[in-house]
Amino acid sequence: MDNLQKERGELIEFSGIHFASTYNIPPLAARILALLIIDGCKSGLTFESLVEKLSASKSSISTNLNLLLKMEKINYFTIAGDRKKYFKASPLSERLLNYKKMLEAEKFLVNKMLHYREQTITCPQEKCNLENVKAYKNHIEEMEELFVKTIAEFKIIEIDNNNNNQ
Numbered sequence: 006m007d008n009l010q011k012e013r014g015e016l017i018e019f020s021g022i023h024f025a026s027t028y029n030i031p032p033l034a035a036r037i038l039a040l041l042i043i044d045g046c047k048s049g050l051t052f053e054s055l056v057e058k059l060s061a062s063k064s065s066i067s068t069n070l071n072l073l074l075k076m077e078k079i080n081y082f083t084i085a086g087d088r089k090k091y092f093k094a095s096p097l098s099e100r101l102l103n104y105k106k107m108l109e110a111e112k113f114l115v116n117k118m119l120h121y122r123e124q125t126i127t128c129p130q131e132k133c134n135l136e137n138v139k140a141y142k143n144h145i146e147e148m149e150e151l152f153v154k155t156i157a158e159f160k161i162i163e164i165d166n167n168n169n170n171q
Contacts, residue, residue: 033059038073045093048091077103080092104152112145
C-alpha cells in the first residue's frame, strides 16, 4: 500500500505541475484540481478534507476553490440535510467544451485574418502567409470536429455513469 500512496502523491504533484503551467493557475489551485480528479471522482471532497489533505490554510484553499469554480474547472454539489459542499472536478465533457470555445474564438480570428489577407495580398511573402492561414483554418476545423465527437462520447459515458450510480 505504501507504493500506491507514493504513486498517488507523485501523480497529484505531477498533475499539479501540468495544470499550473497549462491553465496558468497557482500551484495550490493546480494541486486541488489534481486531488479532485484523483480522489474526488466518487463522492467529491469537502472543503475540510481539502484543507487536511493539502495542509494549506483555509483562506488559501477558499481562494483557489473560487478561482477553479470561476474557471469552470470544478463544480460542487450539496446533499440534503448536510450543510457541506462537496467539490468535484468538472466532467471531461465540460472541460473539453472549454477548449472547443477557445477554438471557436481562434477560428473567428483566423477567418478575419483570411478575409483581410485575401484583400491585401501584394507579394510572395503575403501569398505564403495566406496559404499558412488557410492551412491553419483547416487544422482548426478538423480539431473542432474532433472535439465535438469526443465531447459527445464523453457525455454518453458520463450519462451512463450517472445512471449506474443512482
